Structure formats: C-alpha cells, structure tokens
Amino acid sequence: MANLLWLQGGACSGNTMSFLNAEEPSACDLVTDFGINVLWHPSLGLELGENLQKMLRALTSGQLALDIFVFEGTIVNAPNGTGEWNRFAGRPMRDWVQDLSKVANFVVAIGDCATWGGIPATAPNPSESQGLQFLKRSQGGFLGKDYRSRAGLPVINVPGCPAHPDWITQIVVAVATGRAGDLALDEFQRPKTFFTSFTQTGCTRNMHFAYKVSATEFGQRKGCLFYDLGCRGPMTHSPCNRILWNRQSSKTRAGMPCMGCTEPEFPFFDLAPGTVFKTQTVMGVPKEMPAGVDKTGYVKLTVAAKAASPQWAEEDIFVV
Numbered sequence: 044m045a046n047l048l049w050l051q052g053g054a055c056s057g058n059t060m061s062f063l064n065a066e067e068p069s070a071c072d073l074v075t076d077f078g079i080n081v082l083w084h085p086s087l088g089l090e091l092g093e094n095l096q097k098m099l100r101a102l103t104s105g106q107l108a109l110d111i112f113v114f115e116g117t118i119v120n121a122p123n124g125t126g127e128w129n130r131f132a133g134r135p136m137r138d139w140v141q142d143l144s145k146v147a148n149f150v151v152a153i154g155d156c157a158t159w160g161g162i163p164a165t166a167p168n169p170s171e172s173q174g175l176q177f178l179k180r181s182q183g184g185f186l187g188k189d190y191r192s193r194a195g196l197p198v199i200n201v202p203g204c205p206a207h208p209d210w211i212t213q214i215v216v217a218v219a220t221g222r223a224g225d226l227a228l229d230e231f232q233r234p235k236t237f238f239t240s241f242t243q244t245g246c247t248r249n250m251h252f253a254y255k256v257s258a259t260e261f262g263q264r265k266g267c268l269f270y271d272l273g274c275r276g277p278m279t280h281s282p283c284n285r286i287l288w289n290r291q292s293s294k295t296r297a298g299m300p301c302m303g304c305t306e307p308e309f310p311f312f313d314l315a316p317g318t319v320f321k322t323q324t325v326m327g328v329p330k331e332m333p334a335g336v337d338k339t340g341y342v343k344l345t346v347a348a349k350a351a352s353p354q355w356a357e358e359d360i361f362v363v
C-alpha cells in the first residue's frame with residue numbers, strides 16, 4: 044500500500060480533470076488494482092479544516108508515511124516571496140510543499156505549471172510563479188537543482204497543458220509498484236518512455252510534411268500544419284500521436300497545430316501577438332527548424348519535395 048498525496052498550487056485544475064479521465068489505468072484502478080491509498084486530492088479528499096491540517100502535520104512530522112507526493116500547479120511566491128497569495132490549510136502552500144518534499148519518497152510534478160511554471164510564470168509573472176525544480180529551461184525552481192526525494196530521485200516531471208491522463212497514472216503506478224528505478228529521465232527530468240519521440244511521430248499528416256504541402260486553415264483534412272499554422276510537432280517531445288487522446292485522436296490529426304506544450308518554453312514567444320498559430324519565417328524559411336535539421340538542408344529538401352509532390356497530396360484523402 045503506497046500513500047499518495049496530491050496538492051494543487053497556482054493552476055486551472057486541468058491536470059486534475061485529465062487525471063480523473065484516465066483509462067489505462069483509471070484513477071479507480073490505482074486504488075483497487077495497484078494498492079494506492081489516496082490520502083487527499085483537491086477533488087476527492089474528504090478531510091476538511093482542522094482534520095486536513097492534522098493529516099498534513101502527521102505527514103510532515105513523519106508519523107504518517109508519504110510515499111508519493113504529486114503536485115499540480117505553480118509554486119506561487121507572491122507577494123514579495125511570501126506565498127501569501129496562495130494559502131492552504133492555514134499557511135502558504137509553498138511552505139507545505141517545502142516540508143512535504145523533505146519527507147516524500149517520490150515527488151511527481153504534473154503539468155507545465157508544476158514542472159516549469161507554464162503560463163502563470165510567463166512574463167511579467169505577477170504571481171512570482173516557479174516550477175518545482177525548473178523555471179522554464181533553467182534548472183533550480185522552487186526546490187533547487189540539488190533537491191532529491193528520500194528515494195534519491197529528483198522531481199519526476201510529467202509536463203503538458205494538461206498532461207495526458209495515462210502519462211499521469213502510468214507514472215504513478217510505476218513509482219507505487221517499485222519500478223521507479225526503471226524510469227530513465229531526460230535532461231528535463233521527463234520519463235524518456237513518453238518524451239523521447241516527437242508529436243510528429245505517428246501524425247497522419249507526415250506525408251504532407253514530406254511533400255511540403257501546407258494546411259492553411261484549422262481542421263483542413265489535407266496538408267501539414269508546420270508551414271503556415273505554427274505546428275511544433277517536429278520539435279516537441281511528446282507521444283501525442285502514439286498514445287492518442289480519448290483513445291481516438293490528437294490535435295494534429297484533428298487539424299490543430301501542436302503548440303509544444305511538453306517543452307519548458309511553453310507558451311512560446313510569451314504569447315506575443317502574431318506568434319500564436321503562425322509559423323515565424325525569415326524570407327519564407329521557418330525560423331525554427333524540425334529537430335536536427337539545418338537550414339541549408341531544409342531549403343534544398345523543400346525545392347526537391349515540392350517538385351516531386353504528387354497530385355493526391357493536394358486532395359482530401361481521408362474518407363470518413
């Protein structure tokens with residue numbers, strides 16, 4: 044039986060909504076099949092007021108074991124580093140996080156806000172938000188770069204805005220069943236099993252990407268969204284086209300560009316006007332290349348691909 048506590052800082056609850064929709068395994072499976080004891084969760088917890096404070100104090104004092112501490116949302120430090128804008132159970136949430144992280148065997152950050160700050164930490168960041176162990180691309184964050192949980196691991200980052208339901212429950216199960224040692228983490232502490240391939244891996248528009256045929260409107264059933272609509276699929280590490288959403292589809296399959304939500308810089312360009320859903324170009328060449336591609340090679344390939352593009356690439360080939 045592994046005790047799990049889930050708290051929420053500066054957040055929209057999107058990751059909670061995602062978690063509650065998990066299917067493989069579901070939130071119920073965590074309890075019935077994998078022996079996880081959910082001590083408290085913002086949407087499921089029963090304790091209130093003094094009872095909740097008592098339970099939290101039992102955890103921070105070590106009377107009650109904390110096996111997995113899940114955090115959703117940013118650490119809110121405003122105003123002036125006090126954290127008073129986000130009080131919880133009688134004190135700033137940041138103080139609870141500090142104390143709970145010291146006693147937790149594993150700490151799992153769910154979603155962009157908890158991993159690297161996400162939208163709340165975007166300039167001018169009025170809530171003085173940080174992620175648990177990163178602020179955007181810089182390692183450190185609230186707990187500091189040297190932080191290790193009692194089991195000796197850094198914060199396990201499961202990013203996304205929100206994270207896919209099954210990324211959340213599968214990582215929680217791996218930790219709860221003693222397989223945390225099998226979790227290889229990348230430089231941003233993301234489990235490699237989910238975050239090594241790209242959003243583009245498995246995208247149904249790859250043929251259009253190869254022939255440089257562009258989609259020019261959302262939902263269009265032909266064309267690739269990279270050339271005009273700002274799709275970040277070729278440079279975003281996510282399994283969104285391998286582990287489908289609602290077991291059915293993905294943004295890019297439905298004709299919506301990937302916004303790169305599993306990367307530390309999300310939201311890109313700090314959401315400046317004209318940068319969202321618009322490929323940034325210089326003289327017609329995208330400013331940001333697909334991962335590992337250089338500009339000269341890209342230009343040569345574009346000329347050849349356009350010349351070789353077959354007629355069907357311009358047609359709607361998806362028959363419903």
Ligand code: SF4
Binds near residue numbers: 242267269275277
């Ligand atoms: S729509 Fe996006 S993910 Fe799909 S092939 Fe084009 S660039 Fe890649």
Ligand code: SF4
Binds near residue numbers: 203293
């Ligand atoms: S397709 Fe891109 S923006 Fe959408 S959830 Fe996946 S990584 Fe995030």
